[in-house]
Amino acid sequence: MVRMAHNGSNGPNKLKIMDKPQLSESQEDYLKHIFKLREVNETVTTQDLSESLKVRPASVTGMIKKLSSMELIYHRPYKGVVLTELGEKIALEVLRHHRLLELYLVDHLNYTWDEIHDEAERLEHVISEKFEAAISKLMGNPTRDPHGDPIPSVDLEIPEMPDLVSVDRLHAGQEAVIQRVLTQDKDILNMLSRLELTIDANILMVGSDKTGIRLKVGNNQYLIPYSIAKLIWV
Amino acid sequence: MVRMAHNGSNGPNKLKIMDKPQLSESQEDYLKHIFKLREVNETVTTQDLSESLKVRPASVTGMIKKLSSMELIYHRPYKGVVLTELGEKIALEVLRHHRLLELYLVDHLNYTWDEIHDEAERLEHVISEKFEAAISKLMGNPTRDPHGDPIPSVDLEIPEMPDLVSVDRLHAGQEAVIQRVLTQDKDILNMLSRLELTIDANILMVGSDKTGIRLKVGNNQYLIPYSIAKLIWV
C-alpha cells in the first residue's frame, strides 16, 4: 500500500511547491538529520547519520546514493554530504512540521516537555499543508518551539535567533533568561521542567566549581553539572 | 526504517492492550475495511476488499493469509473472512482514531466536511493513545463523528445507535432530523453542506416522484435524487 501525495489543495499560487518530489518517511528523516547535523558539525559523514538515525552505515550509503541521484544532496564519496537547495527546503519543511507540532501538543493538548518529541517525530510526515497552516494560524504563527528551537517560516526561512551562550559561561552574579534547551532526552527534560528550568525562566548564576554551576531559580538554588549546563542557552 | 510501537505510556492498568501485536498501516487498514464491509455486506469477500482498498485480488489473498496466521481474521478459502475477537478490537481502535480525528479537525482546526476524511485516513495510524485520549477528553468524549457515524468508546464498544431510515422512506409532510450521512465522497459532502443538509438539520419531506424527493430545509426547498437521498439517514 503505497503512501500517496497529500500536498493539500494545490491552489494556483503554490506552483513552486508542486515540483517537490513525494518522498518516503525515511527519506524525509535523512534530509532532516543531515540539516540538523550540519548545524553542529561543519561536515556530515556516513557515520554521523548512522548514529543519529540508528541505521547501519551500509544502509546509510545506500540511501545517500538514492538521495544523491534525486539531487537532494551532494555527495563526495568518502567525504560527506551536503543538502542541495531543494534538499534543504524539504528538510526545513519537515522541521517546520515537527516544531509546530511540538508546540501545538504543548499548547493545545496538554503534553509535557518530554512527551512531545516522539509524537511529533511520527506526525511530521503525515500532516497535510492544510493541517500545518491550521495549527500555525491557531498559534499566531509562532517562531519558537517548546525547546526554544526556531520554527522555519511558511516560506521556509529560519527566523533570526539572538546570539546565545550556554549557561555555564555566565559569571557569578549574572542574571539571564533561558532561551533554548538543546536536548530531546526525556529524563533530562523531565528533570529540567520539574526544576522550572524552562524556556523564559529567569535565572541567576550564583557561582561555579569543578563539579558544576549553582543556579538560582525563583526561590530555589540548584547545582547543575556541566554536562547539563551546556545544553541550556541564555 | 521500521516503524516502532508507540502504545503510549503503558500504565499498569492497561495490561490487556499490551498483547496487541504491532501492526503495519496496511494491516490496520485491512482490518478496518473488513469491519466496515461487514456492517453492510453479511459476507466479506476477497473482491470486496480488493475494491474498497484499491489493491489487486492476488495481493488481498496474500494479506488475508498473513492476518489469518496472526489470528486476527478467520478465513474460509473461497468463501470469505470474518474478524476474530482481537481483530475486531484492533479494527475498532483504528475506527475510533479515525472518527475522533475527523471530529477534532472540524471542531478545532476548522476543516470542512469534505476535507477531514483523507487527513484522518493517514493520521489514524500514527497518533498515540495519549493523543487519542487528549482529543477525546477535549471534546467531552463524543460518541458521533461529523458524518453521524458512531465513535467506539475507549473500551471499544460501539455506542447504541437509534434506528434510522434513509430520508427517501419518509412520507410527504413528515419532519425529521438528519442523523447520519453515509458517504465520504468529497463532492457529495460539499454539496450537502452547502445545502445545509448536515447532521442535526431539521428537514421536511414535501413529496416525491420518480426523479427524486423534495426536501424543505430552512426556507429553501430542493429536489434530491434517490441516489443521494439513500445516503441521508434520519
Add this chain to the structure above:
DNA sequence: CTTTAAATTTAGTTGAGACTAAAAATAAAT
C-alpha cells in the same frame, strides 16, 4: 450435466529499505 464465466488462489517478480560480511579507501601510528 456440461460448458462458460467469474472469483479466488498460487507462483513468481518487483521495489523500498533495512541488514551482514567482506572489500576498498582513508587516516593514524609506528
Add this chain to the structure above:
DNA sequence: ATTTATTTTTAGTCTCAACTAAATTTAAAG
C-alpha cells in the same frame, strides 16, 4: 614509508506489501 585501525563502500540477503500471469475453484448458463 609501512603497518594498523577506522571509515566508507560494495555485494548479496531479507522482509514487506504491492504487482502480473496463470492455475484452480466455485457459480451461472445452456
